[in-house]
Amino acid sequence: MPVKATSNKPQATSCKLQAPCSLQLEVCSYKLAASPNLLPLAAYPLPLPHMSLLQVSDLHINAATGPVLRGISFETEALKNIAIAGATGSGKSTLLKAIGGLAQPTSGKILFGGKRVLGPDERLLPGHPQIAYLSQHFELRNNYRVEEELECLNQMSEGEAARIYAICEVDHLLKRRTDQLSGGEKQRIVTARLLTTRPKLLLLDEPFSNLDLAHKQVMQRVINEISTQLEITCMLVTHDPQDSLPWAHHILIMRDGLVVQEGTPQALYHHPVDAYAAGLLGKYNELSTTQADALGMQKNHFLLRPEAIQIHSSGKGPQATVEAVLFYGSYYETRLRYLDGSLLVRTLHAEWKPGDQLFISLTA
Numbered sequence: 001m002p003v004k005a006t007s008n009k010p011q012a013t014s015c016k017l018q019a020p021c022s023l024q025l026e027v028c029s030y031k032l033a034a035s036p037n038l039l040p041l042a043a044y045p046l047p048l049p050h051m052s053l054l055q056v057s058d059l060h061i062n063a064a065t066g067p068v069l070r071g072i073s074f075e076t077e078a079l080k081n082i083a084i085a086g087a088t089g090s091g092k093s094t095l096l097k098a099i100g101g102l103a104q105p106t107s108g109k110i111l112f113g114g115k116r117v118l119g120p121d122e123r124l125l126p127g128h129p130q131i132a133y134l135s136q137h138f139e140l141r142n143n144y145r146v147e148e149e150l151e152c153l154n155q156m157s158e159g160e161a162a163r164i165y166a167i168c169e170v171d172h173l174l175k176r177r178t179d180q181l182s183g184g185e186k187q188r189i190v191t192a193r194l195l196t197t198r199p200k201l202l203l204l205d206e207p208f209s210n211l212d213l214a215h216k217q218v219m220q221r222v223i224n225e226i227s228t229q230l231e232i233t234c235m236l237v238t239h240d241p242q243d244s245l246p247w248a249h250h251i252l253i254m255r256d257g258l259v260v261q262e263g264t265p266q267a268l269y270h271h272p273v274d275a276y277a278a279g280l281l282g283k284y285n286e287l288s289t290t291q292a293d294a295l296g297m298q299k300n301h302f303l304l305r306p307e308a309i310q311i312h313s314s315g316k317g318p319q320a321t322v323e324a325v326l327f328y329g330s331y332y333e334t335r336l337r338y339l340d341g342s343l344l345v346r347t348l349h350a351e352w353k354p355g356d357q358l359f360i361s362l363t364a
């Protein structure tokens, strides 16, 4: 019987670093039965090419209110784009924070380049030197120039930093004050600031959630360049399948603190384990037995994507009545009344109107 994650948010504490400048770190604090002792700072060698970049094994995080992560295991290689999808409260942010050393595991292991990632209870300064976490709640100091903000964590030469600023499309903003920026510009500056610390893994927590289409497209371009030009592995939490499907090499589907399915975008889109997984990656129809039988499908219960059904104005086969036709720019969605339920069908053209009787079949 799965344990439901609670709806209480974690205690996010802000840890202000003073030197060389202040940076907000989001650290999750959980009440643990026993906190491990402080361990000495470890050396962080780069992972060898044959090694997994990241290995998460049986990761559990318990909050005072109940389990948040309940035994997560997966591994990934360098330069594979990983997307994490899941309903609100399924544990996506907590997983990212644990990977970044910002949330303390209750049990289980996170290895980065073969070495254990220490949690915030085990390090004086929470976080991992080669893992950067871009929070949904990033901050810039007020009344500073962008170039001053960017200097604060910079470990790079002038030329290298200039490349980062160009990739993040902030090079034209360097002389601006931080209170004269849009949300999207601020986000790219925080991203550039993180990149000047030379991370090997960049964790992006819903980076598109507050952006309009134009800023979103810029950020998508920036993220692509970060992995291709800078060779930094990116892991992205997103609610939108339009962000994850074309970008990811591998997707993790989370539910109630568990990874319930993982695989390539194609495998997950076409073969979801259940309606929950199907719904996270796009629209779907869940056919009744009657509907499935009439379409010649064997199973009692069947999930069908809207584009897996064809509409014909004449012919033979099951009939359906048009209820609504919705225009989405590059395609139409037609809602049909079909036997004991409805059906959503995606088409490029729509020559029919509500009330029309049509024939349907499965796409070959």
Ligand SMILES: Nc1ncnc2c1ncn2[C@@H]1O[C@H](COP(=O)(O)OP(=O)(O)OP(=O)(O)O)[C@@H](O)[C@H]1O
Residues within 6 Å of the ligand: 005, 006, 007, 008, 009, 010, 011, 028, 029, 030, 063, 064, 065, 067, 068, 086, 087, 088, 089, 090, 091, 092, 093, 094, 095
């Ligand atoms: N420190 C904590 N104490 C208590 N509950 C917590 C704590 N951290 C997380 N939770 C709970 O665990 C669940 C998972 O939270 P998390 O923020 O990781 O989910 P999420 O999938 O990222 O959600 P969203 O998509 O809304 O950002 C939520 O129900 C949250 O309230």
